Amino acid sequence: MSQKTIGTLYGVGVGPGDPKLMTLRAVEVLRGVSVVFAASSPKNGYSLALNTAQGHIPPEVEVVRLPFPMTDSHELLAQAWRANAGAVAQALEQGRDAAFITIGDPLTYSTYGYLLRTLRDMGCQAPVVTVPGVxxxxxAAASLNTPLVESRQSLAVISGVAxxxxxxxxxxxxxxxxxxKAYRQFDQIVEAVEALPEKWSLAAASQVSLAEEKATTEAGALKGQKQHYLTLVIAKRRPAPQAD
Amino acid sequence: MSQKTIGTLYGVGVGPGDPKLMTLRAVEVLRGVSVVFAASSPKNGYSLALNTAQGHIPPEVEVVRLPFPMTDSHELLAQAWRANAGAVAQALEQGRDAAFITIGDPLTYSTYGYLLRTLRDMGCQAPVVTVPGVxxxxxAAASLNTPLVESRQSLAVISGVAxxxxxxxxxxxxxxxxxxKAYRQFDQIVEAVEALPEKWSLAAASQVSLAEEKATTEAGALKGQKQHYLTLVIAKRRPAPQAD
Known part of the structure; x- marks a missing residue:
């Protein structure tokens, strides 16, 4: 009679790209699992999350790249999800603890949410521990030394603009x-903010926390240029002139 | 002729409260500065940020608690800000590198933004490096293993509800x-979400990442109870029933 315990799945956010912006907990988890999974380009296996975490994955830990096709086809994507979640489920069912790493935070615009859903749909009962990330x-706000949101203000976060x-x-x-993901419609985004009735400040940052980082509080000056895939924009309502 | 270099100010987010959710960079900075400043209760000197970071502050580093009065008086608060920013400016002008630590992220609903503004108003020219935090x-989303925002959705963040x-x-x-900061108007928040025309799910979490953490995906059941000061609510629009 073989008694096998199912492994634990760790969803680990490795932060924006600078390995030093990983949490101590993320590093601890990567040192304790037996396999690390990372979504990657099907063309060249590139994974920003893996690049970020690499130095903290011990050599004895298996690293598995999960290829995700660059496609709008729901059918192809669903197929890839089933195959990739299947690979994760198999490791867990063998009793191995596994980490699925993502850039940034694992529950903010990340593939990890889909992985959890697909695993659940497949009937996988593994315990799940999520490690949040920066x-x-x-x-980007840190690079600019500018508050993101303060006092009684509100903050809205969107991914691209339809x-x-x-x-x-x-x-x-x-x-x-x-x-x-402001790279594709960068000019339209800038123009939409410039067209607002009140004055808004407009900062842009790309490849945040990486050596190639570019950050500016004058995003308008970048109009007409090709933007990097990892570009985001922060628009802030300017305080009204002090009237009182 | 004395040639004094001005120190660098590091604004360091130490994450939600679990010391393991500090970043490697935060730990590195705390080991490299000569003084650590933390906003604290004027009554008992308590500082959640200091509690979180304590284990990573070497004994030779000076720790300075900056008391902030619990008051709605703008005059008293402004006075406290000037005094506290003055203490930070003095250390920097003595050529000491200083960290100002905050719970969570230093640019998200944090006192650090005010500190920067006050220092600038005081004419302090010290270089500033901000270290983002979780x-x-x-x-809270990680504790609940629930996506915060995904795909083409948007996310709104507010601090309390007027x-x-x-x-x-x-x-x-x-x-x-x-x-x-949903502790004060918790019941009104729950009722406002329950009154929305569509169905929304409603999770609540308090003292996230600490030993005393409580998290539930059924926030409605907590109505009528006293909530902890560190309580937040996550409301999510439920997907429409699959009609197609």
Whole structure:
């Protein structure tokens, strides 16, 4: 009679890219598991999360790249999810503790949420421990030494912009807006903020916390240029002139 | 002729409270400075940030508690800010590197933004380096193993609620709402979410990442109870039933 205990799945956020912005807990988990999974490019196996965490993964720990196709096809993506979640489930069912690493925070615009859902749908009963991480937008605010949100203000976070009108809707009730993945519609985003009735400041940051980082509080000056994939924008309502 | 170099100010987020959720960079900074400043209760000197970081502050580093009065008086607060920023400026002008530590992320609802502003107003020219941290709301989502925001959704973060109508306004354009400091108006917040036209899930977490942490995906059941000061609520729009 073989008594096998199921392994624990650790969802680990490794922060925005600088290995030093990993938490002590993330490092501890990577030293304690038997296998580390990371979503990667199907073309070249590249994974920013793996690049970030590499120095903290002991050589005896197996590293498995999970390829995700760059496609809009729900069918192909669902297929990839089932295959990749299957690989994770198999390791756990063999009694191995496994980490699934993601850039930033694992529950903020991350593939980890889908992994959890797919595992649950597959009937996987493994215990799950999630280790939160520092997001790129917190790191961008730090690079700029500018408050992200304070006092009685509100903060809105969106991933890309489907329609520039969305900016106006958010601006109506939020004092600060973070737009992740702003590379594709950068000019439209800048123009939508410039068109707001009140004055807003507009900062942009790309490859935050990496050696290649660029950050500016004058995002408008970048209009017309090609933006890096890892670009985000922080728009802040400017305080009204002191009238009282 | 004495040539004195001005020190560097490090604004360091120490994460939600579990010392293991500090970043490697935060630990490194605390080991490299000569003085650590922390906002604290004027009554008993208590500082959650200091409690969190204590184990990573070498004994030879000076620790200075900066008392902030619990008051709504702008005059008293401004006075405290000038005195406390003055203490930080003095250390920097003596050429000492100083860390100002805050719980969570230093630029998210934190006193650090005010410190920077006050130092600037005082003419302090010290270089500033900000180290981002893990926020309580990311740690709460991790404890609940529940996505905070994914795919094309948006996230709104507010600190307390002035008017429950604010919840309805945010719900009109956000798929996920985090309400920090939800202890005082907890019941009104729950009732405002329950009154929304669509179905929303409602999680609550208090003292996230600490030994005393409580987290539940059924925040409604906590109505009528006294909530801890460190309580936050995460409201999520429930997906519509699969009609297609």
């Amino acid at each position: 997001t790129a937008y917190h790191a 329609d520039p009108a969305e900016i106006a809707n958010l601006a109506a009730i939020s004092d600060n807006i973070v737009i992740m | 926020t309580a709301y990311h740690a 008017d429950p109508a604010e919840i309805a306004n945010l719900a009109a354009i956000s798929d996920n709402i985090v309400i920090m």
